[in-house]
Every structure is written in structure tokens, then in C-alpha cells.
Amino acid sequence: MQELPYSAAAERNKQPILEALSKVLGDRGAALEIASGTGQHAVWFAGALPAWTWQPTDADARMLPVIAQRAAHAGLPNLLSPRRLDVMSAQWPSEGASFDPGFDAIYCANLLHIAPPAVCGALMAGAARHLRQGGSLITYGPYFEDNAARAPSNLAFDESLRARDAGWGIRRLADVVEEARAAGLQLSRRQDMPANNLLLVFVNAQRPSQNPVPV
Numbered sequence: 001m002q003e004l005p006y007s008a009a010a011e012r013n014k015q016p017i018l019e020a021l022s023k024v025l026g027d028r029g030a031a032l033e034i035a036s037g038t039g040q041h042a043v044w045f046a047g048a049l050p051a052w053t054w055q056p057t058d059a060d061a062r063m064l065p066v067i068a069q070r071a072a073h074a075g076l077p078n079l080l081s082p083r084r085l086d087v088m089s090a091q092w093p094s095e096g097a098s099f100d101p102g103f104d105a106i107y108c109a110n111l112l113h114i115a116p117p118a119v120c121g122a123l124m125a126g127a128a129r130h131l132r133q134g135g136s137l138i139t140y141g142p143y144f145e146d147n148a149a150r151a152p153s154n155l156a157f158d159e160s161l162r163a164r165d166a167g168w169g170i171r172r173l174a175d176v177v178e179e180a181r182a183a184g185l186q187l188s189r190r191q192d193m194p195a196n197n198l199l200l201v202f203v204n205a206q207r208p209s210q211n212p213v214p215v
Helices: 008-024 040-048 061-074 118-130 152-164 173-183
Strands: 029-034 052-058 103-109 131-141 185-193 197-204
Touching: 008 040, 008 103, 008 131, 008 185, 008 197, 029 040, 040 052, 040 061, 040 103, 052 061, 103 118, 118 131, 118 173, 118 185, 118 197, 131 185, 173 185, 173 197
Parallel strands: 029 052, 029 103, 103 131
Antiparallel strands: 131 197, 185 197
8 A cells, every 4th residue: 555644643542532432332333434534543443343334524635535545455344435524514425415314423533623613513513413313423632621720731732723723722612512502412421531632422312411411
């Protein structure tokens, strides 16, 4: 396989995230991945979860052949061809036939802090449209929590992001949870992850739980 774009961060965090996903996902199902990037996560998760169909996507059309080549090399029958998907699009995916509703899980890593604030609401609304009842939106990345000290590394990262683009930056967890609630999703799980990241699980619930996760 020719040398493909590679993310060292994705390589480091793929196993810890897989271990967390294994505690959340059921035995089988269909998953949609948002912002697949280099495709390293998609290949790793599809290989480890053979009873799950994994649909990678990315907003950047240039990444689709990268994902496709990595997937072809892996030769996994449950890893589907990548599709272009910008979460701000009215239709998911952004090109071609619309996805049928009914994904059991939607997974999105390291997107919200490198996107304008409006992307958060669009992600939540799109997830609510495409998740089956009881399905989960799973996000991974850094967040600022009102009731917790901010790690120096996250503060420095946030400053660097905002210097690159004024619309970027680590999001306040309470704001993300409120965007989810407005779309009909409820935070059901918060898990600490390495390097001051969080894995969050938002459930597409028919009625609000009496015991939501506090933020």
C-alpha cells in the first residue's frame, strides 16, 4: 500500500476509544462515523467489531480516496465505501442518495473544537434524524466542564485553536449538552479518557430519563 496520510493522535487513541466503545455498543448494529479523516479509526473499529457495519464519511472530498485505500488494504466486508458528509448539509450524506434512518450508533471524534460553533447544533440535529430510537451519538474529544479545573494542556490547545481560527476552540460541555437536548438527545454517559479528553454518549430517547448525567 502506498504511503497514506497518517494521524499519530488517531493511532494513539484508537485502542482506548475502542475499549470504551465496547462498553457502549451492542453485539451488532450499523454505525455511521462523522469526520473519519485518515480512516484509521474506521479500519480499527470495523476490524475489532465484525458484527457492526461501519460507514465512514468526511466533509473533505480529498480524504475519501485515502479512506477508501486504507479500507481496501484492510479488506473488511463490514467497512463500507466512504461518503462525503458535511454535517451542515440539509441532507446526509452531502452527495448522492440520502442515508436511510436507523443507525444504531453515530461516532464523531475530534470535530467540535476544529469547527464553528454552529457545527455542534448541526451534528446533534443530524444525529437525531438518523439514529434509531434508543441509538447513541458518541463523541470523543476535549471539553471544558464548569465543575472541573481546566487542564493546562487543554488551555494551551484552546488558545492555539483560537489563534488559527476565531470560530474554533474547545467547547463548554454544558453548551454541547444543551444543543443535544434541543435536538432530542440526552447525555447518558460521560467517561474520562487519556490526555484530558472525554467520551460522551447521547441517547436518542423517546422520553427524557429521570436520571440524566450531571454536567
